[in-house]
Amino acid sequence: MNARVFVTLKNGVLDPQGKAIEGALDSLGFDNVDAVRQGKIFDLKLQATSADEAEKEIAKMCEKLLANTVIENYSIELRD
């Protein structure tokens, strides 16, 4: 089974990378960009008997490792 995990910064957490990119885009002439936030994706290949099980398992991975829940949110997308 393939899944994609999205990890993004919580609202209100400062994003130095996003901010720097915003500035860089601006100086490249892309002045129509109002905001940039950077996040991560993890493409996982895993063995699971059901979508439900996979989702639960991945949520555990997120809680335990993939996301720092102090500052980050995550979401899961099963692909096939």
Next chain:
Amino acid sequence: MNARVFVTLKNGVLDPQGKAIEGALDSLGFDNVDAVRQGKIFDLKLQATSADEAEKEIAKMCEKLLANTVIENYSIELRD
């Protein structure tokens, strides 16, 4: 307009991060994970008069800055 840009490593390009995460998941007991590849997302807020224009503009940003097209692929998802 909101858009999400996905930047992922091209096939065959070594992903040391993904490899390390795979190992870490394994030692946390998630031994059903066969592979992990890490990528980035950029959530953009931008002004554009049409979806078409936005997409073209973002593609340019990707080529110029957001993706390292030597080793990365990108894709664009317009959200609203």
Next chain:
Amino acid sequence: MIPNQDVEITKDLIAEHGINDEEYAKILELLGREPSYTELGIFSAMWNEHCSYKSSKLWLKTLPTTGERVIHGPGENAGVVDIGDGQAVVFKMESHNHPSYIEPYQGAATGVGGILRDVFTMGARPIAAMNALRFGAPSHEKTRHLVSGVVEGVGGYGNSFGVPTVGGEVEFDPRYNGNILVNAFAAGLADADKIFLCAAKGVGLPIVYLGAKTGRDGVGGATMASAEFGDDIEEKRPTVQVGDPFTEKCLLEACLELMQTGAVIAIQDMGAAGLTCSAVEMGAQGNLGVELYLDDVPTREENMSAYEMMLSESQERMLMVLDPDKEDVAKAIFEKWELDFAIVGKTTDDLRFRVIHGGTEVANMPIKELGDEAPEYDRPRSEYPAPPALGDIPSGIDANQALLTLVGNENGASRRWVWEQYDTLIQGNSVQIPGGDAGVVRVEGADGKKALAFSVDVTPRYCEANPREGGKQAVAECWRNLSAVGALPLASTDNLNFGNPEKPEIMEQFAQSILGIGDACRALDFPIVSGNVSLYNETNGIGILPTPAIGGVGLMADWSKMMTLDFKNEGDVILLIGKNGSHLGQSALLRDVVGRIEGDAPEVDLDEEAKNGAFVRGLIDDELLTASHDLSDGGLAVALAEMSIKGNLGATVEATSDVETLFGEDQARYCITANSANIDSIKARAKDLGVTISELGTVGGDTLKIGDAISLKIDEIRAAHESWFPDFMAQEAAE
């Protein structure tokens, strides 16, 4: 008969592998048949310029490579030099020019990874790194992106691996627009009697693969590094390798731990042309054959062909011959560090290089000939053109303005922006970080006083004007930088970056430079113990400036006597060692202020270099000095300005105010300061030794005054010196 894996060996395919007719004829002769596709790949990897040194070998042989302290000279992964107390310093420099142009971050990072591997493969723990970088004109559209990526890549790898970067060079010139240079140096510390070599010993012993898995990275990479760039460069991109400093750090610790156990008989890192070069070298150097079983090679991609596995340049991999009795010990160490390993072959007694894949023999070739009998060319050379004569120097140059330009333009400005991205302090032994004449690190395991000094230097514009003098000058400047901090120069490494050797004038430039390097190394007792050649640095027919970078290592008995270049105390007396400035040909002043590139390179009087260097070292050793700095680009005025900026103290110097005195780039010179009480004895010593010395003035105040030509507040000079780099890079995204 080797089945040909369904790939027909056509004329085009041979040419694509960079093998010419003559070389192909030799292949047919050596094999007694047509090569298989895999064999063709192996030949191309072994016989390309990068691995075989076919154009340069003839000239490299002329270099002095031996000396009292030299334990291993060129031919091993790195040079090894005795530093007393049973310790040795192991060092080398290597280029990663082409990959860094294509992907600056990963190119530079893997360059650093490669040179570190060369050093720890020999059993040495890396203790210092340097990087010599050359970029195109600041105004060139790619320059900022390349600077930013390369510097980040050098730091990204070295910082994570954990080696202090203690020096380097950064230069900008339009001649590097299409070919930047990324030369990385590394030095390590080892026990002199525990140096590990690549020559295999013993028949029937297992060959072990250790490190990262093999992917398709860099397939064809070594071939690329030996070809000129054209506009089709974009197509060459998929060969980019990605570095993994974490794995390399684990590899370092695992190798050092393993070496302690006595399990390692031979070891070789997989660099250019990975498995091929390393396996062949192990066998050829040890007078043994090698059999490889590719089915056992750890791979990270599916369906890799024998050709791809043999040519893959995946990083962070090693090959070793292990003592079979210690296999369990080895296994425990590899598992501790979570590294992939496998037995992938064995040594044989038939001097053949055999590769077996999927049950079939895909290569069977004579191993000695592959390694040792690579082609060697005496490429044609033509007379080297003299540089344009030095015209009249315009009168009325504003010396204040000229000095601000020279310390504040792309080539004179502070490199702080660069070195602050490098971990210069890790390991806790850095007693002089970048910003001085040489980086200095304390040596562990000795008496706590011993230290090593490092510098890398070359002045490409001198080499272009006069390759022989330029070659001498590169060595002399490196040697002088080591002397200036008080270190005894021990030995050196070179990284010879040139254009297309098939052009007779480039070949002559190359040959003359090497002869100059040899002259200087002999005269200064500074043997070359390792090195690297990078040719074909040309894009669309435009070659780089000849850039034979010299990396040097010096030894200091007591680091607490080390000199730095900053002015220390009000009232200290400033002295010039060496003659008054006179030479303006090819000077920074001429290029950057007058806007002309003319004249001959400054002449290097090697006797005077040796004499003046020994004199300065003696003064430092007897603790008679308070500061010392060698004179190079921009001459006396620039040296004084640097001493002022760093010490935050001005000076009053009664020099004559002609531009030659202020900005001449005559060689073999130092600027030193001393307490006034010591001046007489310093002068007396100079007289005894026949050293030219003159008193220039005194340290003090907040202004640098030189004759009636220069009077500048230190704050103003510093602002010019420190602002160029950050200002330039701040516009990174704006282009």
Next chain:
Amino acid sequence: MKSAVILFPGLNRDRDMLAALEKITGHKPHAIWHGDAELPKVDLVVVPGGFSYGDYLRAGAIAARSPALAEVKKHADAGGLTLGVCNGFQILTEAGLLPGALMRNRDLKFLCKTIHLKAENTTSAFTNQYAEQPVFPCPIAHHDGNYTIDPDGLKQLQDNDQIAFRYCDADGNVTQAANPNGSIDDIAGILNAKGNVLGMMPHPENLIEKAHGGNEGRFIVESLVEAVA
């Protein structure tokens, strides 16, 4: 004072820390490989700097989830002195031993230089030797030292005197310009609520002798030696 240094693959200032502890305390610290579970009975546990697991995923994230860290947590929960420097600080926050998180430096670049620190708390077991001379130069070398915490958490740090060190200029003025990485409230190091765990980005282990150009880094360990005496 007995100490132990926890080792993870990828750490690279472990040798610096081991040498510094030995020089300051006169005793060889235990070097504990993370896989060799049991932690010896010691006064101080140190998680040193470097790039554990390459800093892949997030700085310190993978090491923080190891069994060894669970042991460190036990030690700290029982009131044992615990110090995390640089990557060690990142690991301690990722493991929840200290609040907040460390993000990429404001300018996104790795930065190695000597900055100035001001000891804001000079009464803790770690910092009491700074009472007379709270301002000192100290090296930093990191990519992710941009400390962040939510407003409530910050208020708690401030109100509880948990801010151990702030970035400042040579004269001790805490200013934006003197802050090298953009960290919130110019924080360079924090204590936990009980005061027995310190995390800091700068490298005191590289500031303990003449060759380092200063010895103010010793004070942390010297404070501890006194505290456990």
